[in-house]
């Protein structure tokens with residue numbers, strides 16, 4: 001698949017088939033993602049690829065704690081709720097997803113069901129927990145940038161093989177559960193996870209395309225008009 005096609009067509013996938021994902025294809029995808037750039041070539045990332053019983057234990061533990069009202073326990077600092085244009089974009093994608101899923105604005109039960117799917121990592125057959133070296137933790141760390149690069153690489157590489165993904169902050173909301181069942185070493189910090197599997201073409205939310213600003217609203221060009 002062409003890079004341009006993958007970049008333009010990729011979207012988050014939140015419904016998966018039961019078809020197993022082989023270790024071989026996952027290794028190919030990770031080998032591609034691992035080509036990501038990083039600050040001074042530090043490559044501070046680690047990918048913990050979960051399936052089967054350990055993933056079920058993470059799913060169940062994360063969901064049970066969220067349902068019981070345990071406050072989210074993530075390992076990186078949280079910016080809090082979004083405001084302004086960021087909030088507007090958050091609402092726009094939520095509306096798009098709820099519309100195709102037939103979830104009415106006031107249907108608390110269905111909305112809760114959707115949120116719980118997120119905590120279950122959308123029942124994906126594979127979850128990749130993305131961590132970085134704890135020695136780089138702290139204000140001013142650039143490791144988050146490096147992990148963004150490798151994670152986007154992962155998502156695009158998966159797409160090029162026909163695999164669907166959603167980067168899934170909800171999946172590590174109760175990070176102690178992830179740490180325990182995934183056996184994350186103490187010298188690593190959990191940043192996020194990526195739910196992955198073969199896309200279920202019948203699952204309505206998978207068709208949603210999120211909107212983007214046009215180039216003039218994103219980029220300024222300086223010095224181009226000078227003769």
Ligand SMILES: Cc1cc2nc3c(=O)[nH]c(=O)nc-3n(C[C@H](O)[C@H](O)[C@H](O)COP(=O)(O)O)c2cc1C
Nearest residue numbers: 010011012093118166167168169170171192208210
């Ligand atoms: C850091 C990060 C965390 C995310 N966490 C979630 C999540 O918890 N649940 C979810 O449904 N989508 C999550 N997403 C996916 C975004 O909602 C999605 O990328 C965005 O709406 C744009 O849609 P697209 O990926 O289809 O282009 C996350 C994406 C990123 C980059």
